[in-house]
Amino acid sequence: MYTLIIGNKNYSSWSLRPWLALRATGIAFEEKRLGLFTEEFRQHLSGLTPAGLVPVLLDGDLAVWDSLAICEYAAEQHPEARLWPADPRARARARSLAAQMHSGFGKLRNVLPMNVEARLPDIDASQAQGDIDAMLAIWRDTRAEFGQGGPFLFGRFSIADAFYAPIVSRFTTYGIAVDGVARAYMDAVLALPAMQQWTREALAEATFIPEDEPYRTQR
DSSP: OEEEEEOOTTTOHHHHHHHHHHHHTTOOEEEEEOOTTSHHHHHHHHTTOTTOOBOEEEETTEEEESHHHHHHHHHHHOGGGOOSOSSHHHHHHHHHHHHHHHHOOHHHHHHSOOOTTOOOTTSOOGGGHHHHHHHHHHHHHHHHHHOTTSSBTBBBOOHHHHHHHHHHHHHHHHTOOOOHHHHHHHHHHHHSHHHHHHHHHHHHHOOOOOTTGGGGSBO
16 A cells, blocks of 8 residues: 655645645555644655655555656546646646646745645735635636536546645635635635545644744655
């Protein structure tokens, strides 16, 4: 069985991605949670990955790090999970969107860091408005072109949804106003049993980390 090493669920948006992809599609794994910025974190990861970051997937003596690499590995090993859309055009778009999320939206990340337990509607999000607008356009346009047959970006749940789930969490925390397609999409992600499990366990942690610190320990 796989072991997935993650950080604090309240903060670790990068850990949420492969965790959700695996859990939502029924791929079995054991979870090992390391407290960010702890000695255990540094010691445990030092022998597994030169990056020294979470998440990390262990498959026997193989370590796969980086959230996108983990999801790609899972998709290759478990074609029955259908982690990418079956249609080649939809699959190409889904990979493009996951890669865009993986490397972009820096303003949104910095201004609206993931914090599951908080409700912070008064935070000034104006510096991230360009990223917020781009995000809403991605959801709207993708649902219109590829979303038939289900409530997710490509109809059926995919890695693309796992990558955008942390944004759904952020928009919930900061009270970002959405309606129509975006609201329905967010509701579908939040209704996933796996997403609800992550949220419950994040709320139960009661572990708090200095502002902005988590983002130097994840990828």
